[in-house]
Amino acid sequence: MVGCRYFHPVHLLTYLLIISATYASQGDRSPAHTQCLRHCHDNICKHDPPPSGILKNPKFNMLVWDCESECEYSCMWKTVTLFQMHDYAIPQFHGKWPFARVGGIQEPASMFFSLLNAAAHLYSIVQFRKLVPSIAPMYWTWHGYFSVALNAWFWSTIFHTRDFLFTQHMDYISAAGLVTYQLYAYFARVLIYRHTFYTRAIAFVTAFLFFLHSYYMLFVHFDFGLHVRVSVFIGILNALAWFSWSAYVWTKQPYVWKACLTLMLLFLCVALELLDFAPIAWVFDAHSLWHAGTAPLTLLWYSFIVDDCNYMLKSGRQAS
Ligand SMILES: [Zn+2]
Structure with missing residues (x-):
């Protein structure tokens, strides 16, 4: 039966995390993304200085990849992976597609x-x-x-x-x-x-x-x-x-x-x-x-x- 898998508690949670974004067609509005960002902000960026893991590319700092934007970037890919795992269309974030950055260059x-x-x-x-x-x-x-x-x-x-x-x-x-x-x-x-x-x-x-x-x-x-x-x-x-x-x-x-x-x-x-x-x-x-x-x-x-x-x-x- 279509959608049966969502009745498993884990799948139901996943479904709830991304379903609102499916309607809104925006990755950044999905609960999965906002929760990831909140977690990243509260547990990583609030530390002074942030743990080295999040800023693993210090050379990118020249292009203003600070802790908050690193959180945005990593949460974007986590959300994309989640959408893909559940066969949803690739979402946009803030009106843009997800791009793999190269040398800190966003697009x-x-x-x-x-x-x-x-x-x-x-x-x-x-x-x-x-x-x-x-x-x-x-x-x-x-x-x-x-x-x-x-x-x-x-x-x-x-x-x-x-x-x-x-x-x-x-x-x-x-x-x-x-x-x-x-x-x-x-x-x-x-x-x-x-x-x-x-x-x-x-x-x-x-x-x-x-x-x-x-x-x-x-x-x-x-x-x-x-x-x-x-x-x-x-x-x-x-x-x-x-x-x-x-x-x-x-x-x-x-x-x-x-x-x-x-x-x-x-x-x-x-x-x-x-x-x-x-x-x-x-x-x-x-x-x-x-x-x-x-x-x-x-x-x-x-x-x-x-x-x-x-x-x-x-x-x-x-x-x-
Ligand atoms: Zn252009």
Whole structure:
């Protein structure tokens, strides 16, 4: 009979320990996890200094693995083992999958791929500077894009190394800054042949809205749902804008296929992230694969902006 085993007192206890989490779909809310944490805190962390067992990796202390976070980490795996033993789905903890840390790095794959993205931007800006004369239109606008992107990938690397509220907020805000700047770059590009007043007005409006959003998120209330909706809205607007412009100039500027392909593949990567599966080998989850996917797309995007800057230059335009 299904569920009969839970009538054994030991199994019943186990069942009670994890059943509420099954409904809540959150490992950190399961009684097994909270009890483990309480035990760890009361019996280990309250000792001054804590017994050496819990802090068995003192070199990790550099990455702020203190007694409490070591308790979180070991209790997370104890809870996962318990869930697996009873054939429950792998639970998430505080909205994240359980990851095996490497050298104290909390999400090694996402951290590595974030670094790879930063490297892709660094490599690409060097190529851009080699191939595009500094008098080309959009030359400095794309340098601005590089700076904003490097900042975003820097915080992404830090956040995936160690997840704290501060590093999380900096990652989210910096990523929103990147999509906002891409939208600004679109307007700067399509208004390039107009008076600079229009570009400056757009720069002012986008920067103002971005700082308003960041101020609200960081100092009033960090509404994660609102933040995601705003970022997705700007991302979709950005893609639609570049797609329509590409369709409009396709015959004269055939290289725009690079921009279209970048955006289409970017959407595929977003779709991959929506699959949100438990980490393969406790390392590779959908989010890390999304970061892996954006690194090669960076090269394609810069290849497009190199062609575009040189096209404008050949058309007799110079930076004003
Ligand atoms: Zn990330």
